[in-house]
Amino acid sequence: xxxxxxxxxxxxxxxxxxxxxxxxxxxxxxxxxxxxxxxxxxxxxxxxxxxxxxxxxxxxxxxxxxxxxxxxxxxxxxxxxxxxxxxxxxxxxxxxxxxxxxxxxxxxxxxxxxxxxxxxxxxxxxxxxxxxxxxxxxxxxxxxxxxxxxxxxxxxxxxxxxxxxxxxxxxxxxxxxxxxxxxx
Numbered sequence: 001x002x003x004x005x006x007x008x009x010x011x012x013x014x015x016x017x018x019x020x021x022x023x024x025x026x027x028x029x030x031x032x033x034x035x036x037x038x039x040x041x042x043x044x045x046x047x048x049x050x051x052x053x054x055x056x057x058x059x060x061x062x063x064x065x066x067x068x069x070x071x072x073x074x075x076x077x078x079x080x081x082x083x084x085x086x087x088x089x090x091x092x093x094x095x096x097x098x099x100x101x102x103x104x105x106x107x108x109x110x111x112x113x114x115x116x117x118x119x120x121x122x123x124x125x126x127x128x129x130x131x132x133x134x135x136x137x138x139x140x141x142x143x144x145x146x147x148x149x150x151x152x153x154x155x156x157x158x159x160x161x162x163x164x165x166x167x168x169x170x171x172x173x174x175x176x177x178x179x180x181x182x183x184x
Contacts, residue, residue: 003049006175010054010081011122012045012072014063014089017130017146019139036060037141042150043071044129046122047081050174051163053125053154054079058147065091069100085109085119129153 003009018039034041041059046052057063057071068091072084084101086092088110101108111119133153140146158171162182166173169180 003047006047006049006052006177007079007081009048009083009085010045011048011119012043012068012084012086012092013119013122013126014068014091015042015044015126015130016040016062017042017134017139019141034062040139040143040146042126042129043068044122044126045072045075046125047171047175048085048121050171051121051125051166052158052171052175056150056154058143058150060143063091065094065096068092069097072100073104080104081106083107083109085111087111087119125157128157 016034016039019037041062043057043059043063045054045056047054055071055075057067059067063071084106086108091097092108093110098108129150134149137149140149160170162168162170162180163174167180168182169178173180
């Protein structure tokens, strides 16, 4: 899918972010569980057209389909996409998520398994979030502090980080269809 305008195609994905004490022991049986206090789970939604991050949610453990739908429902009050692209994780590849999409008049599309680039926009943001933002700090164990750190990065990313794919515009400029600040 190619987005033709803002809110046409959105991506959603999940990722685990290790805290200061998490993921440091890679060998079984000494590995640590992928849940708090060893890591946080993030659900991230991005607009494909503008690369704008529409929302981020923090969870103590891998979120269920109900939690993901509640997060998505809060975002749909502000704007609603025509299509949503995600992977075939258990949160998305279930009857509850598909029925929720049908009620909201959103067409779910699932990335092609094994195809590179099918959800590249959201995967690239997650890589940027981790390498530019979260690997430069000690990830807090307190949920409120972690949420603030993530939201600070998202705010900076949306309003100040230019993208070559957007001809030097920031995601907010592309979303609002305004001229880039670097040309004013």
